[in-house]
Amino acid sequence: MRILTVTNLYPNPFQPQRATFNREQVRALSRAHQVTVISPIAWTDELAARRAGSPPLPRGRRTEWDGVPVEYPRSWFLPRVLRGSYGRFFQWSLAKPFRRVVREFCPDVVFATWAYPDGWAAIRLGHKAGLPVVLKVHGSDVLELDKHPARLHGTAEALRRADRVVAVSRDLATKVLEFGTDPDRVHLIYNGVDHQVFFPGNRSEARQRVGLDPDRPALLYVGNLVPVKGPDILIEACGLLAKQGTAFDLHIVGKGPLRPTLERQVADRGIADRTRFHGTIPHDRLPDWFRATTMLVLPSRSEGVPNVLLEASACGTPFVASRVGGVPEIAHLGASRLFQPGDPNQLASAIAEVLARPPAQPTSQAGRTQAIVAQELSAVFQSAVQKDPSVASKTLFRPEVASTI
Incomplete structure (x- = not known):
């Protein structure tokens, strides 16, 4: 045709x-x-x-x-x-x-x-x-x-x-x-998902390629910095985790109008020293970021089915995401945790659960092919x-x- x-x-x-x-x-x-x-x-x-x-x-x-x-x-x-x-x-x-x-x-x-x-x-x-x-x-x-x-x-x-x-x-x-x-x-x-690009790999090697601390738990957000994606909820949750003494680094990938507000929020919550804003990263470099991080976090207020969750699952990376739209329909693809949208306390608890009991990294690919x-x-x-x-x-x-x- x-x-x-x-x-x-x-x-x-x-x-x-x-x-x-x-x-x-x-x-x-x-x-x-x-x-x-x-x-x-x-x-x-x-x-x-x-x-x-x-x-x-x-x-x-x-x-x-x-x-x-x-x-x-x-x-x-x-x-x-x-x-x-x-x-x-x-x-x-x-x-x-x-x-x-x-x-x-x-x-x-x-x-x-x-x-x-x-x-x-x-x-x-x-x-x-x-x-x-x-x-x-x-x-x-x-x-x-x-x-x-x-x-x-x-x-x-x-x-x-x-x-x-x-x-x-x-x-x-x-x-x-x-x-x-x-x-x-x-x-x-x-x-x-293109399984020739997004597939599981060695976490230590991926961390070395993207420059992450080999020993620190790493939380990853990938998405536009806009209200519907909920990055402010993630920062609130990370502030709660920091107060509890939880060790982690937060990596925020993406750009958008909320960035100045989020940078101020990070400082106000006392997590500026463990948060990095990376801006936009080329799509073909994202697989290493998924492999390198402990988990992907997507705290959206509304979604269809986020491609970023499909891609993370295909790389064997667990995710924590809000229970909105079609997200529950794909939760079975990986070691996921879902939380009530807009609730930083639930999000902090879900992240803490994954950090306390990280799943074994799967070797099989998840999801459907392009x-x-x-x-x-x-x-x-x-x-x-x-x-x-x-x-x-x-x-x-x-x-x-x-x-x-």
């Missing part, structure tokens, strides 16, 4: 580590299909990058990732106002390159990731061109609408009008149905093209049937 992917969640020259999970999925699809990507870049992000000294985008605003052509139109909108119109802004920004790519590439299906504005705009443009549109939802685009009510109408419209909707967890698929989406169009496909996910997505695309849901019956979401990753 020829697959046109539309998403703002994709690496670009300004943000090479952006949404690597989408890059990996597209790369897996490209092994069996012809794929091209249109990934609009917010004009505010582009302006910030240029002010920071980044070079301009390549000529024609086009480049390749893993041999897949990617085009980066500029996404225009009014920051922080008229959020209910962001879909129309996105559609207007996308329209010209979309029509040209459809004319030149002749896709069979449009694959949009993120419900609004990406999916909403792609559905309008795709249907106008006579193309089926498969919409993939990740979590916050559906679960966080109470914080962004202006997105509610557009999200609901996208979920109802998409030819197929792919959800990454059972919890998320159930929420999709609450918007009135036709159940025969909803498919449950858990994300996968190749399996690509096969299941391909079946969904084929069912959309043929207008036959039975083609992808394996992934069709049935609320009454239990499923595990």
Whole structure:
């Protein structure tokens, strides 16, 4: 098939580590299909990058990732106002390159990731061109609408009008149905992991490569420094552990607007001497970080199914995570502990349990491969093209049937 992917969640020259999970999925699809990507870049992000000294985008605003052509139109909108119109802004920004790519590439299906504005705009443009549109939802685009009510109408419209909707967890698929989406169009496909990159290894050697103390317990956080990911809850919990005399170092990987606040919080809790902010780390270096650390901690307030937990489990690393979204659905993959979201006392107790009784590091790989996910997505695309849901019956979401990753 020829697959046109539309998403703002994709690496670009300004943000090479952006949404690597989408890059990996597209790369897996490209092994069996012809794929091209249109990934609009917010004009505010582009302006910030240029002010920071980044070079301009390549000529024609086009480049390749893993041999897949990617085009980066500029996404225009009014920051922080008229959020209910962001879909129309996105559609207007996308329209010209979309029509040209459809004319030149002749896709069979449009694959949009993120419900609004990406999916909403792609559905309008795709249907106008006579193309089926498969919409993939990740979590916050559906679960966080109470914080962004202006997105509610557009999200609901996208979920109802998409030819197929792919959800990454059972919890998320159930929420999709609450918007009135036709159940025969909803498919449950858990994300996968590249097991050629993420696999167990020697902890001492990994610690030496990433520069960690060989003897100190190491806690690792990997994610954006934003409220929904809960890094402030982790720091509160670490402050409690420090008061109890627990030995540990905290390593925070990621960037975001909360960093100055978190740095002050670390100082206020008296753990500045055992906390390091590493900023963004290239995705291909994360396996050694997972292997090197005692545990991964993800204290999110909302989630779909976090790829970082799948990757840590594939490396044999235990995790402590909040009991939200689809996280309980993957807890069986590794030696995990779950806690009530937003509760630093429970989080501190869960971390202390793992530190007191660290599990033996497994040698087997956990989770699903990207190749399996690509096969299941391909079946969904084929069912959309043929207008036959039975083609992808394996992934069709049935609320009454239990499923595990």
